[in-house]
Amino acid sequence: xxxxxxxxxxxxxxxxxxxxxxxxxxxxxxxxxxxxxxxxxxxxxxxxxxxxxxxxxxxxxxxxxxxxxxxxxxxxxxxxxxxxxxxxxxxxxxxxxxxxxxxxxxxxxxxxxxxxxxxxxxxxxxxxxxxxxxxxxxxxxxxxxxxxxxxxxxxxxxxxxxxxxxxxxxxxxxxxxxxxxxxxxxxxxxxxxxxxxxxxxxxxxxxxxxxxxxxxxxxxxxxxxxxxxxxxxxxxxxxxxxxxxxxxxx
Amino acid sequence: xxxxxxxxxxxxxxxxxxxxxxxxxxxxxxxxxxxxxxxxxxxxxxxxxxxxxxxxxxxxxxxxxxxxxxxxxxxxxxxxxxxxxxxxxxxxxxxxxxxxxxxxxxxxxxxxxxxxxxxxxxxxxxxxxxxxxxxxxxxxxxxxxxxxxxxxxxxxxxxxxxxxxxxxxxxxxxxxxxxxxxxxxxxxxxxxxxxxxxxxxxxxxxxxxxxxxxxxxxxxxxxxxxxxxxxxxxxxxxxxxxxxxxxxxxxxxxxxxxxxxxxxxxxxxxxxxxxxxxxxxxxxxxxxxxxxxxxxxxxxxxxxxxxxxxxxxxxxxxxxxxxxxxxxxxxxxxxxxxxxxxxxxxxxxxxxxxxxxxxxxxxxxxxxxxxxxxxxxxxxxxxxxxxxxxxxxxxx
Numbered sequence: 291x292x293x294x295x296x297x298x299x300x301x302x303x304x305x306x307x308x309x310x311x312x313x314x315x316x317x318x319x320x321x322x323x324x325x326x327x328x329x330x331x332x333x334x335x336x337x338x339x340x341x342x343x344x345x346x347x348x349x350x351x352x353x354x355x356x357x358x359x360x361x362x363x364x365x366x367x368x369x370x371x372x373x374x375x376x377x378x379x380x381x382x383x384x385x386x387x388x389x390x391x392x393x394x395x396x397x398x399x400x401x402x403x404x405x406x407x408x409x410x411x412x413x414x415x416x417x418x419x420x421x422x423x424x425x426x427x428x429x430x431x432x433x434x435x436x437x438x439x440x441x442x443x444x445x446x447x448x449x450x451x452x453x454x455x456x457x458x459x460x461x462x463x464x465x466x467x468x469x470x471x472x473x474x475x476x477x478x479x480x481x482x483x484x485x486x487x488x489x490x491x492x493x494x495x496x497x498x499x500x501x502x503x504x505x506x507x508x509x510x511x512x513x514x515x516x517x518x519x520x521x522x523x524x525x526x527x528x529x530x531x532x533x534x535x536x537x538x539x540x
Numbered sequence: 541x542x543x544x545x546x547x548x549x550x551x552x553x554x555x556x557x558x559x560x561x562x563x564x565x566x567x568x569x570x571x572x573x574x575x576x577x578x579x580x581x582x583x584x585x586x587x588x589x590x591x592x593x594x595x596x597x598x599x600x601x602x603x604x605x606x607x608x609x610x611x612x613x614x615x616x617x618x619x620x621x622x623x624x625x626x627x628x629x630x631x632x633x634x635x636x637x638x639x640x641x642x643x644x645x646x647x648x649x650x651x652x653x654x655x656x657x658x659x660x661x662x663x664x665x666x667x668x669x670x671x672x673x674x675x676x677x678x679x680x681x682x683x684x685x686x687x688x689x690x691x692x693x694x695x696x697x698x699x700x701x702x703x704x705x706x707x708x709x710x711x712x713x714x715x716x717x718x719x720x721x722x723x724x725x726x727x728x729x730x731x732x733x734x735x736x737x738x739x740x741x742x743x744x745x746x747x748x749x750x751x752x753x754x755x756x757x758x759x760x761x762x763x764x765x766x767x768x769x770x771x772x773x774x775x776x777x778x779x780x781x782x783x784x785x786x787x788x789x790x791x792x793x794x795x796x797x798x799x800x801x802x803x804x805x806x807x808x809x810x811x812x813x814x815x816x817x818x819x820x821x822x823x824x825x826x827x828x829x830x831x832x833x834x835x836x837x838x839x840x841x842x843x844x845x846x847x848x849x850x851x852x853x854x855x856x857x858x859x860x861x862x863x864x865x866x867x868x869x870x871x872x873x874x875x876x877x878x879x880x881x882x883x884x885x886x887x888x889x890x891x892x893x894x895x896x897x898x899x900x901x902x903x904x905x906x907x908x909x910x911x912x913x914x915x916x917x918x919x920x921x922x923x924x925x926x927x928x929x930x931x932x933x934x935x936x
Contacts, residue, residue: 345805366710368811378806380798392810395713437806444810 296321296448296480297342302351304334304341310349311337313506317499324474324481324494326514329501330529335484336375336452338501342482343372343450355448367396370448371441375456377433379425385412385436386421389443396444411439415469431462438469448480449473455490467493488530492518500526562617564588566595569602576606577644581615584623584650592623596630604637614645624653628661696893700823703815714816719828722821726787727829731836733786734779738770738837741778742844745769749845750852759853763863766845771868772876772931775838777924780883783830784916788891791822792912795895796905804896819892826884834880838873875936879927886919 297319305311311334319325329335340346342353344361353360355369379388389408393399399407412418415435425433434454441449454470455463467490473479474494485491491498491514498517502509502525510517510526518530565582578599584592603609611627631641643654671677707714745766753759795818798804804814846860853860894912898904 340805343809345808363808363811364706364813366811368809372806372809374802374806374809376802378802380803380806381801395710396811440810450809 294321295319296356297325297482298352298354298357299342300352300354302341302353303349304338304346305349306337308349310506312501313350315351315508317508317511319480319482320497321480322474322478323496324470324483326483326485326491326495326498327501328485328491328498328529330486330503333501333503335486335501339450339452339482339484343370367444369446370450371438371444371446372450373434373437373441373452373454375452377425377430377437379433379436379440381425384422384424385417385428385439388425388436389440392440392444407443411443412436414442415439416465429462431458431466434458434466435469438473442473442479447478448482450482450484452484453486454483455485455487460489463487463490464493466490470494500529564591565615567592567599569599571606574607575610576603576608576639577610577612578603579612579615580627582617584613584616584619584627586620586622589622589626593626593629596626600630600633604634604639606639608640608642609634610642610644612644613647613650616645616647616650619650619653621653621657624650624657628654628657632661692897693889693893696896697889700815700819700889703813703820706813707816707820710816713812714820716821719821719824722825723829725790726783726825727832730783730786730829730833734782734833734837735840737778737782738775738841739844741774742766742770742841742846743848745774745841746845746848747852750849760855760863762845762849762853763860764867766849767842767864767868768872770841770845771838771872773924773928775841776834776876776879776883777920778841779834779837780830780880780887780920780924781917783826783833783883784887784920785913787826788887788912788916789909791888791891792895792909793905795892796898796908799896799898800901800905814896818896819888822892823885823888826888827881830884830887831877831880834877838876842868871936875927875931879924882923883920886923887916890916890919 295318299315299317302315303310303313304315315338327335327338337346341348342361344353344363355361358369361369379385380391383391386405386408389411390404393404393407409418409421412420415438417432417435417439420428420432420436425436428436438449438451438454441451451470454466458466470481470483471494474481474496481494483495495514497512498514499511500509500517501507504525509529510521510523514530517526521527521530562583567581568579570577570579578596582588611631634641643651646654746762749762749765750759753762753765795804798818804818807814807817842864846857846864849855850857850860891912894908894915898908
């Protein structure tokens with residue numbers, strides 16, 4: 291694993307309407323790793339991701355991506371790709387059009403080259419030949435794959451994935467995990483993954499951050515298996531071992 | 541007799557055909573020194589939960605006066621979770637008033653259900669402190685809401701204005717290739733209802749106008765009345781109201797759905813500005829389509845007036861058209877037609893602002909769509925009023 295920080299978060303406070311939901315967040319995502327943001331429902335995982343990618347202005351603190359400062363979505367071609375929880379594919383566009391959209395906006399490529407790139411990205415995620423399908427014609431897992439392909443189409447090396455395996459059957463979830471492993475292991479893409487699915491976490495994440503809603507911040511950061519086996523904190527043990535809170539607070 | 545267990549949490553199927561429900565029996569209170577015993581008989585079930593609740597309410601004051609209350613369940617003949625929950629609520633109220641409540645004679649499965657609900661019971665939240673009320677408070681709250689809405693409108697207009705130079709710099713981030721399709725949706729598909737509505741308005745104006753003008757012997761001026769009224773006011777206004785309902789609702793619902801399904805966030809994450817990508821092409825489409833629809837509405841409205849008037853007048857088609865041509869000066873036409881521009885801007889801004897402000901799910905989309913239609917119709921009428929006042933001041 292490379293040691294160079296790619297995403298650097300310092301003293302970050304995030305929330306809505308001036309009211310902080312999470313405070314004092316400090317962590318680094320290292321280049322080439324799969325870093326998971328973990329937590330229970332309502333702990334602020336997806337909210338944190340929105341602030342990391344610049345969709346919202348932080349209440350305090352900073353996010354730095356690749357040493358060039360906070361992400362700004364007004365400054366042209368984005369330096370990262372995002373897959374939202376439901377895929378967020380444009381419903382009126384075919385998969386080809388969904389993937390071609392950022393290519394046409396941010397590159398000078400001719401249509402034939404665009405088609406070649408779109409087909410290659412769809413092949414990469416296992417959706418080759420589905421170019422002319424509309425999102426409504428796809429299953430949940432296929433929509434997420436297509437969204438990953440769209441997030442990759444501008445040749446980014448940083449991906450943010452919001453709950454990729456949520457709502458999928460175990461087989462499809464494993465297939466998606468394998469895809470993420472391939473992106474990290476074979477293409478060297480850095481992945482920031484929001485999830486609450488422990489099986490998926492243990493399969494794909496190099497490190498993880500666990501959010502605790504009660505604390506309003508980070509409960510722990512570390513390697514998932516080590517946290518599962520050696521955590522002293524009751525909340526962390528509870529989360530990783532899925533035991534009753536009453537058993538671990540004694 | 542074993543109790544027919546209907547299942548804690550209602551997870552187990554109930555075969556009601558096996559036997560009829562036993563009749564409900566009201567609980568009875570018995571006294572014995574410091575102890576009160578509430579004897580429950582018959583079924584504790586969903587169908588009798590209301591009656592049980594009312595009967596227990598009646599016994600509460602009397603039972604709460606004792607140090608100990610025993611809920612005697614030996615006579616219970618069948619139960620489900622609803623019956624147990626009502627009984628637990630009775631227990632909570634007695635406990636809160638200082639009584640010690642115990643169960644007696646409970647069958648094992650009933651006791652398990654009791655324990656399960658008891659272990660998961662949360663104390664009811666205290667009622668919220670009464671907030672300020674009264675007319676003054678409501679006026680203040682409405683004023684604040686209006687101020688927030690005005691601020692949001694200004695922020696939206698500012699954001700749109702700010703996006704214009706960005707859209708020029710990054711032309712490829714604006715989907716101009718969608719413009720023909722948008723114009724078709726706004727103009728082509730809206731043409732039928734605009735034509736029909738303006739035709740009917742023209743017919744109404746003609747019928748009413750002839751009858752009223754006849755009273756003064758001025759029926760020969762019907763062509764002038766229809767032409768000026770349609771070109772300056774009715775044509776642009778009716779067309780814009782139809783477009784507010786049709787296109788305004790469409791814009792708001794489309795953008796609202798994109799917002800709640802994170803498509804707008806996805807656009808932003810790919811570096812697209814929603815103002816440039818979504819609002820600007822829709823604004824352009826309406827700016828192109830509404831003047832054309834207005835022109836069409838004007839013509840059809842005038843024709844409707846003629847169709848209604850001629851059978852009631854001793855006037856030839858040629859004479860009517862000549863009178864119309866003389867009355868419908870370019871000034872009258874232009875003063876009405878030019879209003880299509882501010883109407884298009886207002887409808888697009890309001891509808892897109894409402895759509896992009898959507899948070900939540902399908903209900904929020906419906907709510908925002910309704911607001912978009914109501915606000916844009918109001919804005920159209922307000923803009924028309926301002927034009928009428930200005931024209932009156934300028935005596936044009």
